[in-house]
Amino acid sequence: MNIELPPLVALLLFPGGLFLLSAGTVYEWADRKLVARFQNRIGPRWFQPVADVVKLLAKEEIVPDGVNPVLFHGLPVVALVGTLTAALYVPMAGIAPSYSFTGDLIVTLYLLSLMTLSMGLAGANTLDRFSLIGANRALTQLFSYEAPFLMALLGPAIAAGSWQISQVDAYAQGHWWLVLTQPVGFLVALVGLMGKLELPPFDSPEAETEIVAGPMTEYSGRGWALFRIGRDVELLVGLTLMAAFYLGGLANPIEFMLKTGGLLLVTAALQSLFCRLRIDQTVGMWWRIGILLALAQLFLLVFMR
Amino acid sequence: MDTQQEPRKTFVVPIGPQHPALKEPGHFEITVDGEIVTAATVRLGYVHRGIEKGVEQRNWAQAMYMLERICGICSHVHATAYALGVEALAGVQAPPRAQAIRVLVAELERVHSHLLWLGVAAHEGGFDTLFMYSWRDREMIMDVLEGLTGNRVNYSCNVLGGVKFDVDDTQADAIRRAVDFLEPRTHHYLKVVTTDETLIGRTRNVGKMTFLEAETLGTVGPTARASGVPRDIRVDSPYAAYPDFPVKTITATAGDLEAKFVVRIQELFESYRVIREILDKLPAGDLAVRVKPRVPPGETVSRVEAPRGELFYFLKSAGGPNPDRVKVRTPSLCNWGSVLATAPGHKLADVPMLIAGIDPCFSCNDRLVTVRRRSSAETWTWAKLRQYGIEYYR
Amino acid sequence: MRIGAMLGDISRSLFKRPVTERYPFERKAAPERLRGQLTFDPAKCTGCKICVRDCPANGIEIMVVDKVAKRFVMRFHTDRCTYCAQCVVSCNFDALGMSHEQWELAALSKEAFLVSFGREEDIQALLNQVTCKPGAAPVVPVAPATT
Numbered sequence: 001m002n003i004e005l006p007p008l009v010a011l012l013l014f015p016g017g018l019f020l021l022s023a024g025t026v027y028e029w030a031d032r033k034l035v036a037r038f039q040n041r042i043g044p045r046w047f048q049p050v051a052d053v054v055k056l057l058a059k060e061e062i063v064p065d066g067v068n069p070v071l072f073h074g075l076p077v078v079a080l081v082g083t084l085t086a087a088l089y090v091p092m093a094g095i096a097p098s099y100s101f102t103g104d105l106i107v108t109l110y111l112l113s114l115m116t117l118s119m120g121l122a123g124a125n126t127l128d129r130f131s132l133i134g135a136n137r138a139l140t141q142l143f144s145y146e147a148p149f150l151m152a153l154l155g156p157a158i159a160a161g162s163w164q165i166s167q168v169d170a171y172a173q174g175h176w177w178l179v180l181t182q183p184v185g186f187l188v189a190l191v192g193l194m195g196k197l198e199l200p201p202f203d204s205p206e207a208e209t210e211i212v213a214g215p216m217t218e219y220s221g222r223g224w225a226l227f228r229i230g231r232d233v234e235l236l237v238g239l240t241l242m243a244a245f246y247l248g249g250l251a252n253p254i255e256f257m258l259k260t261g262g263l264l265l266v267t268a269a270l271q272s273l274f275c276r277l278r279i280d281q282t283v284g285m286w287w288r289i290g291i292l293l294a295l296a297q298l299f300l301l302v303f304m305r
Numbered sequence: 306m307d308t309q310q311e312p313r314k315t316f317v318v319p320i321g322p323q324h325p326a327l328k329e330p331g332h333f334e335i336t337v338d339g340e341i342v343t344a345a346t347v348r349l350g351y352v353h354r355g356i357e358k359g360v361e362q363r364n365w366a367q368a369m370y371m372l373e374r375i376c377g378i379c380s381h382v383h384a385t386a387y388a389l390g391v392e393a394l395a396g397v398q399a400p401p402r403a404q405a406i407r408v409l410v411a412e413l414e415r416v417h418s419h420l421l422w423l424g425v426a427a428h429e430g431g432f433d434t435l436f437m438y439s440w441r442d443r444e445m446i447m448d449v450l451e452g453l454t455g456n457r458v459n460y461s462c463n464v465l466g467g468v469k470f471d472v473d474d475t476q477a478d479a480i481r482r483a484v485d486f487l488e489p490r491t492h493h494y495l496k497v498v499t500t501d502e503t504l505i506g507r508t509r510n511v512g513k514m515t516f517l518e519a520e521t522l523g524t525v526g527p528t529a530r531a532s533g534v535p536r537d538i539r540v541d542s543p544y545a546a547y548p549d550f551p552v553k554t555i556t557a558t559a560g561d562l563e564a565k566f567v568v569r570i571q572e573l574f575e576s577y578r579v580i581r582e583i584l585d586k587l588p589a590g591d592l593a594v595r596v597k598p599r600v601p602p603g604e605t606v607s608r609v610e611a612p613r614g615e616l617f618y619f620l621k622s623a624g625g626p627n628p629d630r631v632k633v634r635t636p637s638l639c640n641w642g643s644v645l646a647t648a649p650g651h652k653l654a655d656v657p658m659l660i661a662g663i664d665p666c667f668s669c670n671d672r673l674v675t676v677r678r679r680s681s682a683e684t685w686t687w688a689k690l691r692q693y694g695i696e697y698y699r
Numbered sequence: 700m701r702i703g704a705m706l707g708d709i710s711r712s713l714f715k716r717p718v719t720e721r722y723p724f725e726r727k728a729a730p731e732r733l734r735g736q737l738t739f740d741p742a743k744c745t746g747c748k749i750c751v752r753d754c755p756a757n758g759i760e761i762m763v764v765d766k767v768a769k770r771f772v773m774r775f776h777t778d779r780c781t782y783c784a785q786c787v788v789s790c791n792f793d794a795l796g797m798s799h800e801q802w803e804l805a806a807l808s809k810e811a812f813l814v815s816f817g818r819e820e821d822i823q824a825l826l827n828q829v830t831c832k833p834g835a836a837p838v839v840p841v842a843p844a845t846t
Binding site: 455 | 708731
Binding site for chain 2: 034039040130133136200204209234273274275277280
């Protein structure tokens, strides 16, 4: 859908800015509610993520000893900024991105990685052992899923013949759903998205029962709230990207809700099915299976063209 | 654990005293090199409440309730061990119906404890779904226990000389219904544990302990039985009604975490069988015999099989209304050595599952006193230690 | 080797009602044997004080108003009680029981945790004589001898 919104509105209100923040909380709620229903529980009420964020923003922020204060306070902001900026280039809410340019697929993917990078740096910044180990694992995981994920997203780009997300979106709207024609790529992309968002079973960097909260252990109050919001927005952006590429494009807000909602259902099911993978198992899986599948998909595409 | 080594730069990850992996406080210092564990030490004592001393100031009837609250999950076996010991000292035998009811509640407790452990171990491995489902099914047993005994934990089933309540037909039906519901679910969990790819990846060949190691480290309970050591007090020296309702010892040979899962789940099947058998053949009779308030002097040892292993009670009476000495040695205390011995070489991510694998009950095992004196070494008698304790608090 | 062995469970749960009890909006009836609040029948009490002796938590106090006429008042500390029912078993006269209906015993003040059982006039007589605050050790003067 192509709507002409004044740039400031598009940036701050809809479909960027405020819409992103609120939709992020809605998607976090939906994710937690679905996982709870899969586990035969009730799950949180609709305002739980909003209440969490409001409470955290109001709490005292404790700065541990020995950290670099600039990094400590700045990294959550960088993470959030990265994801908010990445949202400008995807067809958020089914509306064609107003800021898109050629090659913005690469930029978006790097902006999405900014979240993981800043979490890793945040963990390495402190003297806390749990954070150091968590940062170690976060960056290791980044190196393992990034390549297959990128390649899986390149599949639709090759099919559409463009590096611009809006054009891939337009291509997807006009052709067979790519989940049917590139199923392997879809699988790798979906699992890669779960790795990027550090959802179970890839939540080794912040394994609650092993390293408390990983890189986030020392964060409280505002910094923690910003990381959480960043993670919610990243969930939203990731789902939008996947739906736009593989599920036939996002033509209007209804399609946006249905397709991203359906993807969220599948993601929530995958979250509840598996035991947490150890970091060496994650790396082994990606570098043995993930990358081979992604490469196979790409070769298939190149030969079929 | 107290050697002087030259100061090396070691990276020590402290698990505990407060840590999401531990349900109760305990301090583990895991020395890691990257992700590989190179050494592990444990320090306990955070839940020491002075129960053994407190028991000396209460009379025999009151003491049972203190001892019952040493642990919430295995409270009944503590009370049973104590009651059996006191009955041995007093020279009375609880009637057969009472012994059978004691065994019934003990087996129900074993079911609830193993299901609890299944959930907790799954949670330590990040498998929250199995945690939620096993605890949901455990609620059936909790409801049955509440209907039978009056409380979900701390059943307060024993009195000195017997039990407090009877099992009538409605109760028996409720228990049978619960067991009938749980048996197919337990089969399902056995299948999940042995076939789910991700769970196997976390449990197979992790924490492998050979038969010899298990024997040497002195492990007890399902931890030892998973390595093939056939040690089960219910079979080796049956107590209460176990001579009439015998149990089979379940062992496995692999000795890894998966074997521990399998042994505990298969023990559930044995428990279901014994529960049904007791309900079918409950002997008639009284519920309790009278035990006088003053127990004749003597010493006795009473051992029972808690869900975690061998529970050992030493009771000493001086003929008065209060116990003279009660010494409790809980099974978790024997199993810590196996965690520390098997941890090096594994990844840090395996450590919470290794700790959970022995089914630790920290509240149970804070009975140990370590006195480190580098200057002199002397042996104290029990009387001298007790005098020291009394004067310390004066 | 199966991937996702619990798939059956989670897909069924999506269409089932959650198993959580929505307390306090839904309250299940407590089983009959639940050991809730203590109940005391003063008519059956003989003042032998075995319950006082056997309580592991020193939660029961029996105060004698008149031993010959069998008038007793029991002061019971709900906050000390461990709900073990030893007193119920120890009593040879069936004067004690544990209610299964009163088990929501949380309160916002300490006064609610000190319950007195007995005949009204006995309780009043004792309270007039007792010189202390509830919760502290009572100072009860010796009961006057009656004819």
